[in-house]
Structure formats: structure tokens, C-alpha cells
Amino acid sequence: MDQTHFRSCNLCEAMCGLQIEVKNDTIVGFKGDSLDSFSRGHICPKGPELKSLYEDPDRLKYPIKKTKNGWEKVTWVNALSDIANQIVTIQSKYGNDAVAIYNGNPTVHNYGSMLFGQRFVSRIKSKNNFSATSVDQLPHQLLSYLMFGHQLLVPIPDIDRTQYFLILGGNPFASNGSLMTVPDVKKRLKAIQDRGGKYVVIDPRKTETAEHADEHLFIKPGTDVFLLLSLLNIIFENKLNKPNSLLKENDIQSIQILVKEFSPEDVSKITGISKESIERIAFEFANASSAVCYGRVGVSTQEFGALCQWLINVINIVTGNLDKEGGAMFTLPAVDLVGEGSVMRSSSGSFNTFQSRVRKLPEFNDELPVSALAEEILTEGEGQIRVLVTSAGNPVLSTPNGSKLEKALTQLDLMVSFDFYLNETTKHAHYILPPTSTLEHDHYDLIFNVFAVRNTARYNQPLFPPEEGMLHDWEIFSDLTKRIELRRSGKELPTELIKTKLTPASIIDHALKSGPYGAKNNSDIQMSLELLKNSSHGIDLGPLKKSFPERLYTNDKKIHLYPDILESDIPRLKTKFKEQINVSQSMFPYLLIGRRHLRNNNSWMHNLPKLMTGKPRCTMMVHPDDAIQLGITNNEEVIVESKVGQLKIPVEITDELMKGVVSIPHGFGHNRSGTSQTIATQFSGVSINDLTDDQIIDEFSGNAAFSGIQVKIIKIPS
Numbered sequence: 001m002d003q004t005h006f007r008s009c010n011l012c013e014a015m016c017g018l019q020i021e022v023k024n025d026t027i028v029g030f031k032g033d034s035l036d037s038f039s040r041g042h043i044c045p046k047g048p049e050l051k052s053l054y055e056d057p058d059r060l061k062y063p064i065k066k067t068k069n070g071w072e073k074v075t076w077v078n079a080l081s082d083i084a085n086q087i088v089t090i091q092s093k094y095g096n097d098a099v100a101i102y103n104g105n106p107t108v109h110n111y112g113s114m115l116f117g118q119r120f121v122s123r124i125k126s127k128n129n130f131s132a133t134s135v136d137q138l139p140h141q142l143l144s145y146l147m148f149g150h151q152l153l154v155p156i157p158d159i160d161r162t163q164y165f166l167i168l169g170g171n172p173f174a175s176n177g178s179l180m181t182v183p184d185v186k187k188r189l190k191a192i193q194d195r196g197g198k199y200v201v202i203d204p205r206k207t208e209t210a211e212h213a214d215e216h217l218f219i220k221p222g223t224d225v226f227l228l229l230s231l232l233n234i235i236f237e238n239k240l241n242k243p244n245s246l247l248k249e250n251d252i253q254s255i256q257i258l259v260k261e262f263s264p265e266d267v268s269k270i271t272g273i274s275k276e277s278i279e280r281i282a283f284e285f286a287n288a289s290s291a292v293c294y295g296r297v298g299v300s301t302q303e304f305g306a307l308c309q310w311l312i313n314v315i316n317i318v319t320g321n322l323d324k325e326g327g328a329m330f331t332l333p334a335v336d337l338v339g340e341g342s343v344m345r346s347s348s349g350s351f352n353t354f355q356s357r358v359r360k361l362p363e364f365n366d367e368l369p370v371s372a373l374a375e376e377i378l379t380e381g382e383g384q385i386r387v388l389v390t391s392a393g394n395p396v397l398s399t400p401n402g403s404k405l406e407k408a409l410t411q412l413d414l415m416v417s418f419d420f421y422l423n424e425t426t427k428h429a430h431y432i433l434p435p436t437s438t439l440e441h442d443h444y445d446l447i448f449n450v451f452a453v454r455n456t457a458r459y460n461q462p463l464f465p466p467e468e469g470m471l472h473d474w475e476i477f478s479d480l481t482k483r484i485e486l487r488r489s490g491k492e493l494p495t496e497l498i499k500t501k502l503t504p505a506s507i508i509d510h511a512l513k514s515g516p517y518g519a520k521n522n523s524d525i526q527m528s529l530e531l532l533k534n535s536s537h538g539i540d541l542g543p544l545k546k547s548f549p550e551r552l553y554t555n556d557k558k559i560h561l562y563p564d565i566l567e568s569d570i571p572r573l574k575t576k577f578k579e580q581i582n583v584s585q586s587m588f589p590y591l592l593i594g595r596r597h598l599r600n601n602n603s604w605m606h607n608l609p610k611l612m613t614g615k616p617r618c619t620m621m622v623h624p625d626d627a628i629q630l631g632i633t634n635n636e637e638v639i640v641e642s643k644v645g646q647l648k649i650p651v652e653i654t655d656e657l658m659k660g661v662v663s664i665p666h667g668f669g670h671n672r673s674g675t676s677q678t679i680a681t682q683f684s685g686v687s688i689n690d691l692t693d694d695q696i697i698d699e700f701s702g703n704a705a706f707s708g709i710q711v712k713i714i715k716i717p718s
């Protein structure tokens, strides 16, 4: 069959529209959809590789079971029945917490998996629920919950209208934006400059984004919290703050008192940013006609990740830039996960209502920090994890101290992985349950429309039917959940797959019709699935609009500028401040940070040959002066050692990096045996998470702290 197919790419957060030409059931052309009003024809090199993913000979298409003779193909019914039996038996013997779940990043890029995976999690009723949230954006969601009353009321930079954009720890040129769904980010950043505005990047590396910025400042990894405090110090000291009727006066006073201790002089010594620059940025930001401060992975994954996100919100609020055009705004998506009364309203959040068993780390939104996963498997006693279900995740490569987790996985009674690759994590499973890939299923972006720089909606139909016998993630979850319920009530398990009338599309249709643009709300747009099916380039629902106080969900309808609970973290902050001022020579003198590359996507797209061309990417970047001091040269292999591990990696000398800082990308380390990813193995690289430490976290939120891991660089004698 010949056709032109339009859909959006679901690989990263940018949601670019794609135009796919098909002849005789084969893809012959792939480009950006120029009629998509949101992405305007933009795509990156990863988008077209959805084809390679679909055609990848290493992609699993039927369930496999680990046996004495190796992996064996099994039927869906046998696999799902056996798994259901084992889960119910183990839970009745050892309690619900004996079963753990880890949901990886692609879950949120796959609405079927999200909707039916959540049902599965809720039926398992285990405290041991983990996800990639706690190696990523947990602080953003936590602070939205604490300050605005809903974890998904995340402030989004109004990039198309701002005059001053301050970026900390984000590299949208490589990542294509995060918690800021923004296809075409280069053009949009350039447009700020073209209209006389500025964008400024604060990063220990002069990144691709920083390269084009009006200003880039190096910062010592992990010290952003002090920079943010001193920016506020200057703002208050100079009365640059603006009144806001949604704030409580005591909150402002308490913050004013707190920030007084963090003078630009002291902070300059800690961060490496001059006092003058700190002062100038504070003035420029506060005096701009509109401004937005934005921090991403580099600042959320720090020892003070939560305080960083708090202070970023505070800066936006007190300078009058929250919920204002050109500042940090909120979306009004067609499927509303936030609004009171919405049929799809997600939980507003929860924090520290229970703790992990071993280290007592706090729960957020019914999830525990994944840094605790390995110890919860390895530590004997009541509540020990015996079963792990991973879905769309590769925690051996993506979570801190991956080698420790790897050892833990070998001790499980049962491990089940929803994944189409046999990789570093899934190789430990007893069953791998492979779902269809993107081009074979439909998709509506539930999550990234909530984080987008414009309100948009788009429904993506499947391009190809699934091969005979293949199932979607949601179908696997749906069947398994039902089997567990049947087994719990002592019923026989059916010998066919259990069909369901409810589909992801039917759930969405209902939500669209009753959502903000649906007939139920008397909107002229009359939003529905049918309408989206007939709008193959998606529908633009306009720029972000003022949302408060209507969509502010705190109990008193005020912004909680200084949530009480944060006070418990201030002593830790002050101790660190003193330590940092009197910093002494460390056994591990270099600070390690990560990096992303446009052609990688976390750990899982290294098996697509076209994305792996070009010069080797898994290198350790180091500043030329440091290289001289260490006596190392380009491409030479060195040993990098941290408190928890060691690896060998080639050197890349570059003045992109701040002195004293080294950088290694995450997601590599495909040299482990027993996987089946032919191309990825050829470009194996090493895993930075064999150096990062499960014990180094943001103690307040439980989020992993990857930025600024102390390491030693050892020259290998020739």
C-alpha cells in the first residue's frame, strides 16, 4: 500500500511532526511535517530512525523465558499465567512489598503503557514502586506540589515571548528541551536574540546551547543552589522584587532573612562565578520586561536538587515573572491532568507519607527513590524485594551505582521485563515481554502536552499493523493485571488472552470531550478523538495563558512561596555552605558531570546504525590545563575512579570544560555479556553510572545526585 503518513515523534519531549512516505508497505521517505504548526517542519537525526527501530533485526517480537538451555520462545498465555501465579504466590507468602516495579523513561512517551501500567501498579499495592522520575525531574514535581498544590503544575518557560532566558543545567540544543516541550528550540532561542532579548547559560561545560548564547558562565558542579540564593539576596537587597497578591508576607520575609547569609562575595568563591557577574545577572533579570529562570537535569540531579528548583520558582515569582507572558507559565492541555473536576485529573502528589525500608528515604507521589532499589533487594528481612517488574527502563545503566544493582538483580526470585531489547537490565529477567514499537501503535501525548511551550493536541495513528502475535504494552499490562486479579480470587486462568473493551484511545476520547476544549465545556473547538483523527497535522490551541488563581490548587489559594517542610533542609544547606567555603584538597580531586548528545537517547538507541556514525562519543572530556597536569593526551585511555567504582575510558581534551571538571555521557556500557544488541555492542563505551553513587542523593527529596561526583583520574603507565 502507498501512503503519506503524519504523526509526531515520541522519542524525546519535543513532539516533532513527521511526514512518512510509504510505498509497497515500505518506508521510502521521512521528513519533518512542515504543516505541523507546533514543530514547523523541524526534526532531529533521531526521528527518521523510528524506521530503523521498526526494522531492527535485534528487536524482540515474542515473549521469551530464561531456561537452563538459554532463552526460549513461549506463548503469551503461558508466560502471563506463570507470572501472575508467581506474583500472587509470593505476595501472599511475603506481603505485597515483595514485588517491586520500575518504570523507565519511555513509559511517559507511550500513553498505552502509561495508562495501563498505572493500573497494574495500583493493583500490585506495593510500596516498592520506582521510576526514572527519581533520577530526573522529581524536584520539579515535588516543588510544584508544595508551592502550587499539584505536582504537574510545572512552570514552563514562555520561550516565544520572553526577553531574558536564564538557563541552568540544561542543554536544549542536544536534548531538544525538557520540561519545556519545544521542537525547533534553536530557532526559538535565536528569535529571542532577534527581538532584542538575551539568553544566558550557566553550565560547567560550554555546551552547544552555550556556544550560541549571549553569555555563558562556568559554574562549579553542584553549587547552583548558592548562586540562586545570592541572586535572590541581590534582588531583595536592591528592592527589585515586585508585589504579588497571591503571596503571604511572612514567606517573603523569611526568604529575605535566609538569603542575606549568601553574599555574592562568598558565593563567588564557591561557584567560580565572579561577584560582578552575579550582581549583573540579578539586575538584568529583575529589570527585563519579561524574564524566566529555568533549570533542568544538571540542577535537579544535585545534592540540593529540590532547593534549586524551589529557588528557581522563587526567583520567577518575586520578580513578577510567574504566570506572566514571557515568564514561567502553565499549560491548559486538551487532556487536563491537573484541573479540579477533570476526568483525567492525576493525583496532586504526596510527600514523605512513607519511607523506604532500609534507608528511610521519602516517598514522593507513591514512589520511592530508585537509589534505594538495590539495597531493598539485597537487604534481608521483612519487606525485602523478591520480584521486580521493569517496564521500558534500563536501570543497570541509568541509575546510580549500576553495578550494585546488577548484582542485586541476580538474586531475585522473579524478574519480568517489558522491553523489546535484550539489554544490560533485561538480560537478568526470567521473562522478557516485548511490546510493539512506535510505528505499530497509536499515541496521544498525555504528558508532554502538559509541559509544552504552546497548547497543542495531536493524535497519532499507527502506521503498520502489529505483526501476527504481537501485543502492545497496554494489552500486556491489561491481561497480566486481570490474570493477577483472577488468581487472587482463586479462579482458573483463561487459556486465551483476556480482551478488554477499554482502550487507551477510548479513555482519551472521553477526556478530550470533557476537557477544556471539549463540547462539555462549551468550547467552539469541540475537541474529540474524531476531530484529531481528521487533523493530521495536529491542532494548535494557542499560546500559554494566565492560569492563576483559577488553576492554583493549594488549600488557601495562595502560592506557598516558602513551604514549611523545606525549613528542615536549611541546616544541611548551611553546613554545606561552610564546607564549601573552606574546601580542602580531596582524595578525588575532579568533579564528574554527564552529557547528552543529539544522536543518543539515554541508553537505548545505540543499536540504530545511522545514529552511531561519526567520532566516538563515549569519551572523558577534560580541560587542556588539567590534561597537562595529568600528563595525558587525546584518545589515550585513562582510569577514572570514584568511591564506588572504576572504569577505563579514552580522553577528549577540550576547553569546553571548566577546569577541574570532567564529563562522561550516560547510557553507554554495552560491553556486558549476555545481551543481544549487535550494533550497540560495537560502540559499547562504559557506563558513568558505575562511578555514580547510590548513597549520594538529594537527602531532602531522595533524587539522585549525578552532578559533581568526586573522581580521581589515573594515567595508565605505558
Ligand SMILES: Nc1nc2c(c(=O)[nH]1)N[C@H]1C(S)=C(S)[C@@H](COP(=O)(O)OP(=O)(O)OC[C@H]3O[C@@H](n4cnc5c(=O)[nH]c(N)nc54)[C@H](O)[C@@H]3O)O[C@H]1N2
Pocket (backbone or CB within 6 Å): 012, 013, 105, 136, 168, 169, 170, 171, 172, 174, 175, 176, 177, 178, 202, 203, 204, 205, 207, 219, 220, 221, 222, 223, 224, 296, 297, 298, 299, 302, 593, 594, 595, 596, 597, 598, 599, 600, 601, 602, 707, 708
Ligand atoms: N539527544 C538526546 N535528547 C534527550 C535525551 C538524550 O539522552 N539524548 N534525554 C531526554 C531526557 S530523559 C531528559 S531528562 C532531557 C534532559 O534535558 P537537559 O537537561 O537539557 O539535558 P542535558 O543535555 O543533560 O543538560 C544538562 C546540562 O547540565 C549541565 N550540568 C551538569 N552539572 C551541572 C551543575 O552542577 N550545574 C549546572 N548549572 N549545570 C550542570 C551539563 O553540562 C549539561 O549541559 O533530555 C531528553 N532529550
Ligand SMILES: Nc1nc2c(c(=O)[nH]1)N[C@H]1C(S)=C(S)[C@@H](COP(=O)(O)OP(=O)(O)OC[C@H]3O[C@@H](n4cnc5c(=O)[nH]c(N)nc54)[C@H](O)[C@@H]3O)O[C@H]1N2
Pocket (backbone or CB within 6 Å): 103, 104, 105, 106, 110, 113, 132, 135, 136, 297, 391, 392, 393, 394, 395, 397, 398, 399, 418, 419, 420, 421, 423, 435, 436, 437, 438, 473, 594, 595, 601, 602, 603, 604, 666, 667, 688, 689, 692, 706
Ligand atoms: N549519570 C547519569 N545518569 C542518568 C542521567 C544523567 O543525566 N546522568 N539521566 C537520567 C534520566 S533524565 C533518565 S530519564 C534516565 C532514563 O533511564 P531509563 O528509563 O531507565 O533508561 P532508558 O535508557 O531510557 O531505557 C529505556 C528502555 O525502554 C525500552 N523501550 C523503549 N521504548 C519502549 C516502549 O515503548 N515500551 C517498552 N516496554 N520498552 C521500551 C528500551 O529498549 C530501553 O531498554 O536515565 C537517567 N540516568
Ligand code: SF4
Pocket (backbone or CB within 6 Å): 009, 010, 011, 012, 013, 014, 015, 016, 042, 043, 044, 045, 046, 047, 048, 176, 183
Ligand atoms: S527532536 Fe525529539 S521529537 Fe523531534 S525528531 Fe528528534 S527525537 Fe523526535
Ligand SMILES: [Mo]
Pocket (backbone or CB within 6 Å): 105, 132, 136
Ligand atoms: Mo529524563
